[in-house]
Amino acid sequence: MAQLLRRAADQQKLVMLTLKSRKIYCGRIFEVSPDIDSAEACLEILPSFSAYRDKDTLKMGDERTEYPIIDLWVATQRVYSLKEKLGLFRGTFAQFVLRKAGSMIEEHMAAVRKYESGLKDEINELEAQIEGMLNGRDFDVQDWVKVIPLKEVESASFHDAGAYSAWFAAAENGALRVQ
Numbered sequence: 001m002a003q004l005l006r007r008a009a010d011q012q013k014l015v016m017l018t019l020k021s022r023k024i025y026c027g028r029i030f031e032v033s034p035d036i037d038s039a040e041a042c043l044e045i046l047p048s049f050s051a052y053r054d055k056d057t058l059k060m061g062d063e064r065t066e067y068p069i070i071d072l073w074v075a076t077q078r079v080y081s082l083k084e085k086l087g088l089f090r091g092t093f094a095q096f097v098l099r100k101a102g103s104m105i106e107e108h109m110a111a112v113r114k115y116e117s118g119l120k121d122e123i124n125e126l127e128a129q130i131e132g133m134l135n136g137r138d139f140d141v142q143d144w145v146k147v148i149p150l151k152e153v154e155s156a157s158f159h160d161a162g163a164y165s166a167w168f169a170a171a172e173n174g175a176l177r178v179q
Helices: 002-011 071-097 104-134 161-172
Strands: 016-019 023-032 044-052 146-147 153-158
Touching: 002 016, 002 023, 016 104, 023 104, 023 146, 044 071, 071 104, 071 161
Parallel strands: none
Antiparallel strands: 016 023, 016 153, 023 044, 044 146
């Protein structure tokens, strides 16, 4: 479990946790206690949704609580990443221009303007999406993070939102053949 949780945090993969109470949280791991084996070890998860498992069948119930905050967080992280990429690109290009001279500079400048324009367009689009999601409200991701004692986690797995429906749709259509 320690490896799975650390890998999920590092690679920002979705994880599904089932707690001893049968509560399910699916989301992104923010933080894992360094000493995962200690009795006080906890993890922080930004949930995408939560649900419960049936006490007899352990199947996930149909009722889910959705947490759209994760979409907002992903968008803000993408904007941050793009802005950093743009700044790094500008710095690298400035050093390149200082080393080069002549007619190639104008050709490269056109490519730079096109690349920067694409990044700026993506940033503007994401910022508009974020504004729409916020709808005038303040946003602090820490308000949505759940702290869960590891001793309460019964199982943990990576989660692919489309895998379940794709697998069972294939099985129902007879496309899935086990040999």
